[in-house]
Amino acid sequence: MQLKTYCLIFTIIGLEVFFVTLILRPNIIESRIWFMVEKKNTNPGDWHLNLKPLNKLKFLSPYGSDWTFGRNSCSCRILNSGMVTYDFNKFNIENDDEMAIKNRRRLQYEQHKKRNESPAKKVIIAQSNSPLSYPTHGVEVKPLYSILIPGLAVHGIGGENNTVKLTATQGVFNTIVETSDGVVDGSGEKELTITSSNLAIINSILKHVTYTSKKYQITSTDLVSFQFEEYTAEFAILIRVPPMIRLFDPGPDNSINSLVTIVTKTFLRYHKLRILINSIRTFYPEIMIIIADDSDVPEKIEGPNIQQYIMPFAKGWFAGRNLAVSQVTTKYLLWVDEDFEFTKETKLEKLVEVLEKTNLDLVGAPVNGHQFTFKLWYEEGDDEGDCVFSQHGAFHPLDGFPGCIVTSIVVNFFLAKTEKIWRVGFDPRFARVAHTEFFIDGIGSMLVGYCNNVRVGHQKKGVADKDLAEVEKKYAAFRRLNRNEFQNRLDMTYFKNRLKCYTRNRV
The missing domain is CATH 2.60.40 (Immunoglobulin-like)
Structure with missing residues (x-):
């Protein structure tokens, strides 16, 4: 009897404590109830989770579009408004030859994979508690x-x-x-x-x-x-086999003349070239200048520390670039177009400092104050080829250098590591108009930057002299691509880079 009385008393006391606790600290009771409910479902087999919709996963995409997870092949899509896609599968050839070209490209790609693909790309999962x-x-x-x-x-x-x-x-x-x-x-x-x-x-x-x-x-x-x-x-x-090291001697004085060679290509427009050279000599009187020249009637460019290399007539834009950079013996080369003009803001030392203190391979700068930067995105594809997307802007700022960014494409005013340019090269098949093709070839092997604290000028268009106006007119005719030449440019990119499309902002 006494035992039953004690049990009843303790039960009543326990209920009182429970209700007091519930009144004073209800969150504790709620958390304990929630924990017990959750604990019942800890078996992984009891859970069924729905994947988030794709429109909520755009933050995972580097370019703010749809995320490519789970996709077996890149798609030739427009990332945002104002873009255009070039489909490389539309050939400018007879249909009978199209399959033969695809087969040749497929065989070349298989050889490339045998030479370059590594088993280390295989994903290896470590076992738990091994x-x-x-x-x-x-x-x-x-x-x-x-x-x-x-x-x-x-x-x-x-x-x-x-x-x-x-x-x-x-x-x-x-x-x-x-x-x-x-x-x-x-x-x-x-x-x-x-x-x-x-x-x-x-x-x-x-x-x-x-x-x-x-x-x-x-x-x-x-x-x-x-x-x-x-x-x-x-x-x-x-x-x-560890790659052999190749070093460039900056000389005992480590001067800009020992570190940098200026390279350019000229075609017909000697009046523009001489203005460029005079402007360079105003600020860098002893720096080496290398010129590739494929004019029909070459003119001798006189002056100290100038090397002029004559090419067959109209050999081409990238062929001339290759020739000029092949003769560089300094650690860095500065590429300039023949119609640029050095000013007091053209401080090559600032660009040298960037390459010396970062892992960039190439750094560009504004021409006449105009910014020009694009970032390239590369996605693997299927048997039809891969995809490249281009957008305005940069990936992120360059650490330690205010006003500098990391990007993919810059204008034709850049300082670069000579050896890196040798490795990427300029495809001589692009004879007339080409620019992006060089930077596409450099995807995965060339790190590009851009700084706005150095500038080069651009010479004014148009000339008053009648003879020079005729030269400019002749030059312009070579600069224009007709429809077949433009399509041939796409066909070369299709085969060489194994692309099925290239998407970029409209110019």
């Missing part, structure tokens, strides 16, 4: 050389017969320690097995496992499989 230790990045060996593989180990409680297996696709394994018979099997082979009842012995051997490259390749990757019990891991070993 007992394996292994290198995730940074293992490199030169072709036909050997290295110790760092970081290999197994952890946990060993069994009576523990087995660890390493498997490669290109190289072979060895050990540099002596072991008992039957412990290590497969020395000198692509598959190495270590067996022991003692994990300490296995780990000691793993510390002394070597990998040997067996084929001479400039760049390749071997994916190594590392297995213990039911656990398997993969890691990459980079096989490559």
Whole structure:
């Protein structure tokens, strides 16, 4: 009887405490109830989550359009109003030849992939709670050389017969320690097995496992499989010949004349070229100037530190660029058009400082005060080709340099690392009008910037002299592309860059 009375009293007290707590601090009770409800649904199989609609995922796109996640091929779409798309699949040829061109491009692309694609692009997922230790990045060996593989180990409680297996696709394994018979099997082979009842012995051997490259390749990757019990891991070993370093001597004085060469191309307009040279000499009297000239009646350009290279008549815009930059011997080159004009704001030292202190390969600046910058977006496609999109503006500011930005395309006034320009090059098949094509070729290998604290002038259009007016008229005729020439330009881009479309802002 007394026991029942005590239970009743404690029950009443408990209810009072519950109701007082509910009145004074209802949020605690609510949180506890919510927690209990949520806890019932912690089984992953009980959850069904709906994906957000695509119009709410635009923030994931670098250019503020639809996100490309899950898409197997880029689409030739307009990113925003005011853009135009060039479809490279519309050929200016007979239909009978179209399939032959596509087949040739496909074969060339397959050869390109064999030479350039790396197995390291494979996504490797690490297992949860794996007992394996292994290198995730940074293992490199030169072709036909050997290295110790760092970081290999197994952890946990060993069994009576523990087995660890390493498997490669290109190289072979060895050990540099002596072991008992039957412990290590497969020395000198692509598959190495270590067996022991003692994990300490296995780990000691793993510390002394070597990998040997067996084929001479400039760049390749071997994916190594590392297995213990039911656990398997993969890691990459980079096989490559380190690129040879090429340095440019800035000279004992490290002067602008030892660092920079000015390059340009001229065609017919010697009156413009001489104005440019005179303006350069006003501010940089000793700097080297290199000229590529494909005029029909060449005129000799006299003066110290000037090199003029004569080309076949109308050989072309990019061919002339290639010739001029091929003769540069300084660390940097400055590209200028023949109708530009240096002013007191043309401070090359400022552009040199940017390239010296950043990882940019090329930095442009305004011409006559006009800004000109575009950013390029590249997306992989399908068998029909890839896509490139162009937008006004920049990716972001350049750290440490106010007024400078990181972008993709700048105007024809830029300072660049000579060696980088050599690597990208100017395709000589673009003979008349070309600009974007050079920067498209540089996607993925050339980092471009732009600074507004340096400017170059542009000479006034039109001349009063009748003879010079005729020269300008003749020059303009070569600058214009007819419909077939424009289509041929698209056809070359289609094949060379394996593109199916290029989308850009309307000019």
